Amino acid sequence: MGLTKSEMFTEEQNEISNIAKVFGHPARVAILQHLFKIDTCICGDLVNEIGLAQPTISQHLKELKKIGLIKGNITGTSVCYCIDKANWTAMKKTLHLFLDQDLQDNDICCS
């Protein structure tokens, strides 16, 4: 069916997968890396930077904005985007909790 019943899973599991889903497209990774690199806000040059059409970039930006990782300010006819630092830090904390679980060494069958 393709229907994921979110109530089947814990809030943490849904949160992690929702974050990961946003990182699950190279264009969005590229957008975020660019926002980090230029160290300041960015307007429409993402369309030139990444080789995708303007509506596509706009759609990816919407996804990133929806989950709160970026925010945008309107300045004239263009919109400046940047990383939402507080939310980025919070997101990192959630992911680290999952990624940095202890790796015990008591393999029984997978040695």
Added chain:
Amino acid sequence: MGLTKSEMFTEEQNEISNIAKVFGHPARVAILQHLFKIDTCICGDLVNEIGLAQPTISQHLKELKKIGLIKGNITGTSVCYCIDKANWTAMKKTLHLFLDQDLQDNDICCS
């Protein structure tokens, strides 16, 4: 179209998004958390643990195995799965590089 041309992006961007895509489903997050929790290898009880049908779980395990995060050993009629520690560590390194980028404070428009 839905076609992502991977050659449009850097190897790093594709690697990050491929890893993230695997975490982008709560069932796979749940499987990994369970593998961590029981601290040892696991066989078929995932189907009972998570509320999905056996073929569905098997499919998710295949995704996790494909990217190398888990490995499985056949023991009798059942298969034991566990985290591939080396690959998990390598994956973490890749993600940390991306997640832990410096957050400068020179916002111009997004203050």
Added chain:
DNA sequence: AACATTAATCGTAATATTGCAATATAATAA
């Protein structure tokens, strides 16, 4: 006002993902 610029939204086609019933495969037990 008329035009230009920039970004968002709509509509739609192509593709990918998810879930499961049915079936296949493999190992063991009787």
Added chain:
DNA sequence: TTATTATATTGCAATATTACGATTAATGTT
């Protein structure tokens, strides 16, 4: 050999995602 048990694979339907042309909305410029 014939069940039995456990997992994988196949096939398919439902849904989600991605990409982009066309259009719209908002602002700025002349």
